[in-house]
Amino acid sequence: MERKLIAAGNWKMNTDYNEGRELAKAVVSGLQSSDALVVLGTPYTHLKNISVIIKDISTIKLAAQNCHQEESGAYTGEISAAMLQSCGVDFVILGHSERREYFGEADELIAKKIDIVLKYGMQPIYCCGEKLEVREAGKHEELVGEQVKTALFHLTKEQMGQVVIAYEPVWAIGTGKTASPAQAQDMHHYIRSLIQEKFGSEVADATSILYGGSVKPDNAKEIFAQPDVDGGLVGGAALKAKDFLAIAGSF
Numbered sequence: 001m002e003r004k005l006i007a008a009g010n011w012k013m014n015t016d017y018n019e020g021r022e023l024a025k026a027v028v029s030g031l032q033s034s035d036a037l038v039v040l041g042t043p044y045t046h047l048k049n050i051s052v053i054i055k056d057i058s059t060i061k062l063a064a065q066n067c068h069q070e071e072s073g074a075y076t077g078e079i080s081a082a083m084l085q086s087c088g089v090d091f092v093i094l095g096h097s098e099r100r101e102y103f104g105e106a107d108e109l110i111a112k113k114i115d116i117v118l119k120y121g122m123q124p125i126y127c128c129g130e131k132l133e134v135r136e137a138g139k140h141e142e143l144v145g146e147q148v149k150t151a152l153f154h155l156t157k158e159q160m161g162q163v164v165i166a167y168e169p170v171w172a173i174g175t176g177k178t179a180s181p182a183q184a185q186d187m188h189h190y191i192r193s194l195i196q197e198k199f200g201s202e203v204a205d206a207t208s209i210l211y212g213g214s215v216k217p218d219n220a221k222e223i224f225a226q227p228d229v230d231g232g233l234v235g236g237a238a239l240k241a242k243d244f245l246a247i248a249g250s251f
């Protein structure tokens, strides 16, 4: 197992089908060879088309932004892991703070989503992170520790080896306010130590832990340079190919 450097874009509910296609093409054509993996987290409606656009480029992968926890059935409007897998999806972002905040998702549910995504051979990008009041109260490690334990500690070592973690302090998402490189490093180190205690050093060393929250071309290098930061989950700046490519080139 080997730890991967990853620049993942989370497009959220942005771009229509044509805009999404153009954005993916612009990333493909502008990508310089690098050791980092580039992941495009697109809306569901774009997945199949973008899987075709990126199919010959081994360093670009496709992510969905959510997935239902059940196999199939009477869940009007939901999307299953089997559906995603059949569209060529490699990664699924799970537990994003916007899913937690607006759709009431908690770690018990996210744990089930992680299970089904793994069952279908895709890799979860598990998001965790504290709100501002929790950080101000000095309880951020405690909270993120609980999130990580509830969502991930039931996995086997082999399963954990497939999981990417994204630490996204909620106060830094979409706010233009990033965690300092030291704050990111401290939390990433803490998360890796939890993974190590539970799953052992080999798994912990191979786990990619991404930072998310206002990553931009002008701050990516300093954040990615931290020893326990293995890349970024990028929202706003992933919507402009030039900015996203600059971030992907910041390792």
Ligand code: PGA
Pocket: 010, 168, 172, 173, 174, 175, 176, 212, 213, 214, 215, 233, 234, 235, 236, 237
């Ligand atoms: P942002 O979003 O880069 O716009 O802060 C990050 C995220 O929500 O994943």
